[in-house]
Amino acid sequence: MPEDVLSQAEIDKLLSAISTGVVSADEVKAEEQKKVKLYDFKRPDKFSKDQIRTLFMIHENFARLLNTYLSTNLRVLAKVEVASVDQLTYEEFIRSLPNPSVISVLSLSSLQGNIIFEMDTNIVFAIIDRLFGGLGDEGKMKSRTLTDIEETVIKRMTNKIMEHFSDAWHDVVEFDPRIESMEANPQFTQIVSSGDMVVIITLQVKIGNVEGLINICIPYIVIEPIVPKLTTTFWVSALSSRKEHPEELDILKKKLRRAKLPVNVELGRVSITVNEFLSLGLGDILRLDSKVEDDLTVIVGERPKFYCRPGTLGKKAAVQITKVIENEEEEQMDG
Known part of the structure; x- marks a missing residue:
């Protein structure tokens, strides 16, 4: 028997449910309407x-x-x-x-x-x-x-x-x-x-x-x-x-590995006032906080990564890495 045709037993059961109030006629009508889906053939859905x-x-x-x-x-x-x-x-x-x-x-x-x-x-x-x-x-x-x-x-x-x-x-x-x-x-x-x-x-x-x-x-x-x-x-x-x-x-x-990073060697630091900075001229000398025997700091990108000693290689200035800066030392230097 086709699924859309009810048997006599199903019809009797449905009428009994409506008469006893278990199911209302409005609910049956609403259930039928739910099965109907509007479809616009001018705009067919292409994507699920x-x-x-x-x-x-x-x-x-x-x-x-x-x-x-x-x-x-x-x-x-x-x-x-x-x-x-x-x-x-x-x-x-x-x-x-x-x-x-x-x-x-x-x-x-x-x-x-x-x-x-x-x-x-x-x-x-x-x-x-x-x-x-x-x-x-x-x-x-x-x-x-x-x-x-x-x-x-x-x-x-x-x-x-x-x-x-x-x-x-x-x-x-x-x-x-x-x-x-x-x-x-x-x-x-x-x-x-x-x-x-x-x-x-x-x-x-x-x-x-x-x-x-x-x-x-x-x-x-x-x-x-x-x-x-x-x-x-x-x-x-x-x-x-x-x-x-x-x-x-x-x-x-x-x-x-092919990425390029800027590497700089910091000779030392000095703090001066703005007034002193504005009065600087040719021949003036700034005294750094580092000594001749001190290791210099190698800065990779914006972070201090190594200690080094200055020197030459052939006719060019060079530095030799002496120590790797650990994370704790790095944080202290940044602070």
């Missing part, structure tokens, strides 16, 4: 809940990378969080963007088609102001199109941001995003048909006192070949296998 959740986690990782990058390069406290991940039609997305906007159309090397990286003008001008030596004051921000110089600056920064975007997607697919064009009017940006479904990742960004949004628009047809990989299980397993690969650790160690 699990795929949306995976996209959220991928871009949470991207938000953390972007947060570090902005804070370091702009020398100001930045905060980046994933606000939402939604699927809608491309037309709905374009209509939601203000005019003017700062829209970068990007190509992906290993995937066909384009994606959009759109930044709020408040965020863009805060970044430009900080890069040019300003404070990025919210009160000075005005919505307008970028000048040629400003556009060049933002293109360079967007390319750097896309490196972190690529890193966030590394465990799912490898690609190399490149800017194909930059637009101010959303209506001039047509990467897919109006009715095509896209996924919109919205990032909430705060740079100093300035807040705004960054939108990443990825059409379904662009990531359709890798949609089966957009599952929580695949992403987590990819992360685990990546941690287990010792070759990546070796690559990281090699890069660290």
